Amino acid sequence: MNHSEYLDVFIEESQEHLQAINDHLLQLENDQRNLSIVGEVFRSAHTLKGMAATMGYEDLAHLTHNMENVLDLLRNEKLDPSTEVIDIVFEAVDDLEEIVTDIAGGGEGKRDISNVTARLEAVQQGDGAPASEAAATAEVTSPSQRAGLQENYDQYELTVIQQSAEQGYHAYQVEISLDEQTMLKAARVFMVFEVLEQIGEVIKSNPPVEALENEDFEQHFLVTVLSKIDAAEIEQRIFKVSEISHVDIQVVEVEKYKQTQEPRVEEAPKTRSAGQSSETGKKSAGKKPSEGNKTIRVNIERLDVLMNLFEELVIDRGRLEQISSELKNSELNETVERMSRISGDLQEIILNMRMMPVDQVFNRFPRMVRSLSKDLGKQVKLDISGAETELDRTIIDEIGDPLVHLIRNSIDHGIESPEKRRQAGKVEEGTVLLKAYHSGNHVFIEIEDDGAGIHKEKVIQKALENKVATEEEIEKMSNQQIYSLLFSSGFSTAEQITDISGRGVGLDVVRNTFESLGGVVSVDSELGKGSRFSIQLPLTLSIIDVMLVEIGLEKYAVPLTSIVETAIVNKNDVYSAHSQKVIDFRGKVVPLVFLSETFEVPREETDDEFYSLVIINKGDKVAGLVVDSLIGQHDIVLKSLGNYLSNVFAISGATILGDGQVALIIDTNSLIK
Template sequence: MEMNQYLDLFIDESREHLQNINENLLELEKNPTNLAIVNEIFRSAHTLKGMSATMGYEDLASLTHQMENVLDAIRNKKIEVSSSILDVVFQSIDDLEAMVESISTGGDGKRNVSEVVRKLEAIEKGTDIVVEETNGQENQSDQLTLQYDDYDYAVIEQVKEQGFNVYEIKVELSPSCILKAARSFMVFEVLEQHGEILKSNPSVDKLETEQFNYAFNVTFITKVDVGNVKNAILKISEIQNVEMTSLDLNKINQENEQKEAMKEIEAAKQEVAATATPAAQEQNNKAAAQSNSKTIRVNIERLDILMNLFEELVIDRGRLEQISRDLSHSELQETVERMTRVSSDLQSIILNMRMVPIDTVFNRFPRMVRQLSKELNKKIELQIFGAETELDRTVIDEIGDPLVHLIRNALDHGIEKPDVRLAKGKPETGTVELKAYHSGNHVFIEVKEDGAGINRDKVLEKALKNKIITEQQAAILTDKQVYELIFASGFSTAEVLSDISGRGVGLDVVKSKIESLGGTVSVDSIFGHGTTFSVQLPLTLSIISVMLVELQKEKYAIPLSSIIETAFIKKTEIMSAHNQKVIDFRGKVVPLLYLNDLFNVPVEMDDQTDGISVVIVRKGDKLAALVVDSFIGQQEIVLKSLGNYLTNVFAISGATILGDGQVALILDCNALIK
């Protein structure tokens, strides 16, 4: 049987089953006596085993079978669920996920899983799990290599763009060294004087408790000469050797490129699979019998092509509408109006096809929080709300890494340890809320925790030290403006080094990433009670509704999502405050921004009218009134990038082609209000 035609479907269904197992294992940990959860996990594992065996991936099937034996023993009440047992099952899930990813990139799905199999067999037999360690020390021959995930790659890419250099440093201590933890601490102190530490292997916790032999690796970010750094480290007693290697982004990105290349090859070779694998066919038939809805999996690249073609259709539609108005031909107008209605329906369908529930991002976090809680010795409960909220697939693909960092930051720097929380009169278990909801044409995502909050004085002290602000500015900043300073590049107030949320090279990356998606991120905090990060994102990045306005002979587009209303203001109603022209808009003092001046649009003659046309726009709780020459009307336009050479144009987020062939620039209201 030719199995390649089923490969894409096998990979997709395997990921779904593994995600289902992950989610139910977390539920089982909360309700260890609920056998219904165990049965659900068993069914997913059993299906995965059958699919893997049918496709010929014996290692995958074998490990799943071993995990299935443990689950069977649990549901038959031969063994009781415990945190240590679930740790091993989660470890086997990690290996299974790695095998599936190997298959998705053209690999054979093979992996050395002898250690986890030994643990699973020990659990099944009811014997103690013995972890092969030497005084808690790792086998450094295969454990010292630094591994980088997508988040690390994004950080490294960002800091390199800012002119920093990134190095991998291997430090070897003398075999006669007695105080290994103290020596590693001194090395870290030297490094922090010359730059920032991104991560280490072994982790900081293991270095502090001397759970390593006589060597460790560090990823280091700096602008200073590395020779000076190396000499400073070698001056520390009992340091035997220091090796510093410049980190190449290609090394990190190689695996991702291989994955993408294999996906493109498979997409070119195969049609979208509309049938299930033989092992899963019976279950699919049952599901189809219970429901009238039918689905088909479509490669996202095909949807991208469809979207690009439709964007061109929208531009031509606008052109036809313009020609129809100019010619005033009744039959042509009727035809164009009908085409407009039909294409609008088509647009709605295409956009909905690309919408994906945000739980595809959120579902990775419960497992991550569980693991990090153990590493940090903290008790943390993750609460998720609004996981059914939908976003465009292109936004979904990009938002994961920023959210990972915000949650890491909440766990590491926000939530206190249980004894500290109890001393403050708080419950020993901290709470992190992850919430998503729609509002207008935007999706809002909030990461809220009830931890220590942000220390205003400490933020100001660090901002002044790093010369981010001046003493004069510091004296007049509001609390919220102070909190926003933590998004500055290289900013960190951490007193203790941590591998969880990085070393001050993260929140600026988060902000840059979110703003590149047309969104914004803000922070608010109450010292001693917690912090909330709020992310605002557009529903889609391609077709948006705008208000077209004119500045002399130039046309500009203002996104409707930013507009409160339009108005005509008499010149007698214009006032001055702090050298700024303002108006009274429903009891609020709103600054006037003259777009002709901001964009250097030449004015042909003096305006003799007794008033001005304004567009009231909003960013959060801030308002501004944009002064324009005239309004054209509302229109749906295709957002086009300005290209690589015009990336830093002030207050312009892109451009579009109008029906008459003219190019209109799209205003970035967030930048204007800022």
């Protein structure tokens, strides 16, 4: 069997089920008496086991099966969900995640699971309590009765049974139980149905056919079949299907059901024989026609192709707008305007299709915080808000690791030990708040802890030691700017570096990652009260709003998200300070960056007495870009410069303008120091 076409779906669904198991286990730890949570974990584990067995990943299926046995004991209240038991289940989940990761990386999904399997089996044997009196009494009843399965027939079905009896058919209610070890329940059900349809007509099942196909049942199900063969032979044929543990066949007594049921208002069809299509019989199984699923899975590569095609359309749209404005033809103008509106709506739809909730990243953190706090002997609670906030998939893919680093920092070097918190008059349990929210065309992600905070004097001392800044520069800095020195390369105020993190170690990489996505990172802190890291990110990276500017004969694009405002200033208002030309703009000293010098653009000197400025910001820092002229605002498509031009200073990409010219996109973060 060729599984390659199903592999992507298997990996994606496995990851979803593992995440669901993680989430529900964390809930169970806080609400140990809630057995419905155990049921959710069991269902996810059971589905994962079936998928793994179908795909031939034996280690994955075997480990999930053992984990399922422990969950079954929890579900039936034969085992308490203690922290020790949940820890062992979490260990099993860790191994399952490793196996799925190996499969996703092209491996065979092999792993030594003997240790964790032995621990799961020990839990099963150690806590296997004898069956209670109630359970012993229940053995007298059939498995399906214990599972709460009972068959009822409506007026139409009873009419079918009666009319079939007139043609020599017997109506049997067949109760079937699958073996507890059965991995592919749906396959066994299918084989049973095949056997029954060879000898008669299946007219009803409980649970309904759809639930059986989706394995949404325990081990037992009921089937009503019309056949001319006697019950003993039917039982014999069913037992030829492997992994069947129990078969019980009863004749359906129509009169008994007629007495216990209200007649239906609508009139039943006048004729229906057992020889009619089995599909009709299945539809009569009390199911409403299922509505189609409102969502579909689409490979992200297809969305990338769609986005690339639309980007080409945006470029052509710009060209058409330019031609239209030059020709001044009213009909052409109207058509181009309509095309612009429609393509604008299309652009919004395509961008929304690529948006994903940050929950995709956030949902891995509760489990990580639990493990870290245990390792460090700390009590830490993670509060998450705004997980439904959406970001472009390309950004989502990149922000996971930097956020992991910041959260590790908060727990390792932010949150104090329970003893120190008690001495400081705080509650023993520290809190890390992870928050996401929209603001304009940006998404903000904040990580805040109520720990010890950052010691400003230590930061200054370390900055001077590492020659990150001079005393003169530090004197002019605000507190927030001093804390931002933590993002300098190799900077750390940690007294000792741990294998988990050192506040400052690697923070330069965190900042660089966010800035490469067009984001800005800032940090604020209050000693003894805690720290807050704030990340500002653009909603999308593909199609952006820019201000087009001209320098000499070249055009450049400045992203609108980094522009504070534009201005025209008199050259006489420019001063020199520390070998840097600056202006006093709205009571603030703003350094000037002459782009013609930065990018070495050939241009003729003019005796114009004014400078055209684009005021940009990066956090609380600002600068003024000096350009020759401002062209105006445009939607542009961000194109990569390719591998050969990946290190061009202060340029993040390029775009093709309506007239076919290439304009370079300025990375404003690189221009502010």
